[in-house]
Amino acid sequence: MTTPIRAPTWFSTRRQLELQVSELHKCSNLSHLKQIHAQIFKANLHNDPFIAPKLISAFSLCHQLGLAINVFNQVRYPNVHLYNSLIRAHTQNSQSCQAFMTFLDMLNNGVLPDNFTYPFLLKACSGPCSLQLVQMVHTQMIKLGFFGDIFVPNSLIDSYCKCGVIGVSSARKLFMFMEDRDIVSWNSMISGLVKGGELKDARQLFDEMPERDSVSWNIMLDGYVKTRDMDAAFKLFERMPERNVVSWSTMVSGYTKAGDLDMARLLFDKMPVKNLVSWTIIISGYAGKGFTKEAISLYNEMESLGLKFDDGTIISILAACAESGLLTLGKRVRSSIVATGFRCSVAVNNALIDMYAKCGCAEKALVVFQGMSERDLVSWNTIIQGLAMHGDGVTALKLYSRMKQSGFRPDKFTFIGILCACTHMGYVDKGLDYFYSMERDYEIVPQIEHYGCLIDLLGRGGRLKEALEVVQNMPMEPNAVIWGTLLGACRLHYPVEIAQEVLKHLVKVDPTEAGNFSMLSNIYAAAGDWGNVANVRRTMKNIGVQKPSGASTLDLDGEVHEFTVFDNSHPNSEGIYQMIHLLRPQLKESGCAPRTKYG
DNA sequence: GTAGGGTTAG
Numbered sequence A: 001m002t003t004p005i006r007a008p009t010w011f012s013t014r015r016q017l018e019l020q021v022s023e024l025h026k027c028s029n030l031s032h033l034k035q036i037h038a039q040i041f042k043a044n045l046h047n048d049p050f051i052a053p054k055l056i057s058a059f060s061l062c063h064q065l066g067l068a069i070n071v072f073n074q075v076r077y078p079n080v081h082l083y084n085s086l087i088r089a090h091t092q093n094s095q096s097c098q099a100f101m102t103f104l105d106m107l108n109n110g111v112l113p114d115n116f117t118y119p120f121l122l123k124a125c126s127g128p129c130s131l132q133l134v135q136m137v138h139t140q141m142i143k144l145g146f147f148g149d150i151f152v153p154n155s156l157i158d159s160y161c162k163c164g165v166i167g168v169s170s171a172r173k174l175f176m177f178m179e180d181r182d183i184v185s186w187n188s189m190i191s192g193l194v195k196g197g198e199l200k201d202a203r204q205l206f207d208e209m210p211e212r213d214s215v216s217w218n219i220m221l222d223g224y225v226k227t228r229d230m231d232a233a234f235k236l237f238e239r240m241p242e243r244n245v246v247s248w249s250t251m252v253s254g255y256t257k258a259g260d261l262d263m264a265r266l267l268f269d270k271m272p273v274k275n276l277v278s279w280t281i282i283i284s285g286y287a288g289k290g291f292t293k294e295a296i297s298l299y300n301e302m303e304s305l306g307l308k309f310d311d312g313t314i315i316s317i318l319a320a321c322a323e324s325g326l327l328t329l330g331k332r333v334r335s336s337i338v339a340t341g342f343r344c345s346v347a348v349n350n351a352l353i354d355m356y357a358k359c360g361c362a363e364k365a366l367v368v369f370q371g372m373s374e375r376d377l378v379s380w381n382t383i384i385q386g387l388a389m390h391g392d393g394v395t396a397l398k399l400y401s402r403m404k405q406s407g408f409r410p411d412k413f414t415f416i417g418i419l420c421a422c423t424h425m426g427y428v429d430k431g432l433d434y435f436y437s438m439e440r441d442y443e444i445v446p447q448i449e450h451y452g453c454l455i456d457l458l459g460r461g462g463r464l465k466e467a468l469e470v471v472q473n474m475p476m477e478p479n480a481v482i483w484g485t486l487l488g489a490c491r492l493h494y495p496v497e498i499a500q501e502v503l504k505h506l507v508k509v510d511p512t513e514a515g516n517f518s519m520l521s522n523i524y525a526a527a528g529d530w531g532n533v534a535n536v537r538r539t540m541k542n543i544g545v546q547k548p549s550g551a552s553t554l555d556l557d558g559e560v561h562e563f564t565v566f567d568n569s570h571p572n573s574e575g576i577y578q579m580i581h582l583l584r585p586q587l588k589e590s591g592c593a594p595r596t597k598y599g
Numbered sequence B: 001g002t003a004g005g006g007t008t009a010g
Helices: A009-027 A030-042 A051-061 A065-073 A080-092 A096-108 A117-125 A131-144 A151-161 A164-177 A183-195 A199-208 A214-226 A230-239 A245-257 A261-270 A276-288 A292-304 A311-324 A327-340 A346-358 A362-370 A377-389 A393-405 A412-425 A428-442 A448-460 A464-473 A480-493 A496-509 A514-526 A530-543 A573-589
Strands: A551-556 A559-564
Touching: A009 A030, A030 A051, A051 A065, A051 A080, A065 A080, A080 A096, A080 A117, A096 A117, A096 A131, A117 A131, A117 A151, A131 A151, A131 A164, A151 A164, A151 A183, A164 A183, A183 A199, A183 A214, A199 A214, A214 A230, A214 A245, A230 A245, A245 A261, A245 A276, A261 A276, A276 A292, A276 A311, A292 A311, A292 A327, A311 A327, A311 A346, A327 A346, A346 A362, A346 A377, A362 A377, A377 A393, A377 A412, A393 A412, A412 A428, A412 A448, A428 A448, A448 A464, A448 A480, A464 A480, A464 A496, A480 A496, A496 A514, A514 A530
Parallel strands: none
Antiparallel strands: A551 A559
């Protein structure tokens, strides 16, 4: 019988710790991690080049970037693994500049990057406006003469492609000069072209490819779907040598977005294999277009199949509910969250807040918000915007103060909500103060959306001349929404000259909207200017616009009812009209008289 | 490298 060889004590401790650390970052339990960290420190292994990177990764996954940096700083001679883990930690916490600084620090200390360094680093650099960072990394790569394995230049292509038009053209140059290309290089390049809207070039490369895998086909398919060219997508889909679940889902998604739910359903039913994403697509597709019954029945079917939903499913469906006001389905989703004990992430709670707010339940939105143990900027922005929309500007503005007290810095979304709150409360001057504070205090350059809010604020407050001045002097071209906002204000205050001016612009910017023509014509008619009335009518006829009737939809216990003007198609039509007649005097009394002026 | 996903003005 042989005696088992005993590993020395330090080895078992170290091995145990290593195992514990690698296990820990899966459950993201911070207090456990801190305990392990203390043990490691006690064992004097905190600067061990193999343990320290694991600690850094674990802290990073627990969103404890500061602690990760502390671990790094305690190592006297950092190696490439250690630098890589810190770069990745910065990347995971969206600190792209810090990731790059770490990279430079690494070069300064004479540590050479390896095959893992660049992909981490480039992932950090590939956000919007990060083109310069990617270029700097590229320059360093050339300087060092190190491109590593094929996946290093491949991730460079990918990162360039995520940096807008200029990035895509840099990626192209790089792609052209690459000596070895694998299928991923081709796919990344084609995907970049698709994202940059250069579909023709993407197709050309796709046709030139020496060999294609299912990913190549799916990328191309997605390109047609994104441009809503479902005919081209379908042609390609038919030509595919083999279709996987992604190919089918892409098609289903395309048809739902194009509004062709029958076709989407047909393909969905034909799918040989369905997964969670496919179910999510079809349910959100129905929900987003207001088909409660179909959406709920599919949702029930999905649940009865025993499919466990994830964050993506919940968020997608709730967003679709918010879009079309499907409170019934929203509540249904909420009840299965409660029933299954699903742990709601911050993003799921944010989607819930938005759903409740957009479906008319501001109070419930507030309850969700107040019950959250962890909130991010989006949570604050969503609740502020939701309350503002419902006219509870006072609470919205109070929450804005609390948000700042909690250490959040407002962003462009926050100000949309704030300005909206001021508009609905009639706080014109206060709103102006907030508008000016954007750039002065927070370096946020107002975008067209903010000018839209400002114009609404001034316009509804009766200061139409100032509103018009803003439109004429703002740094961007006014679009249809801007003119439409101003028109909305005109309808409240009747300044005929301004309304004329606005509508003249509006019919140019958005000639498809027939209502604008009608309103312009009505204004001329009111002023007795029959010549211009005829002009407008003639223009309408020439362009071929017809006034479509507006429709209201109502979700009653899961059934959606649609109503149009003079509509008597509803089975209960007679009763509904009787009720309207009954309600009319009361409506008038409460100040809800119908307004027919200006259309 | 491919399909679903939280906050933008009327």
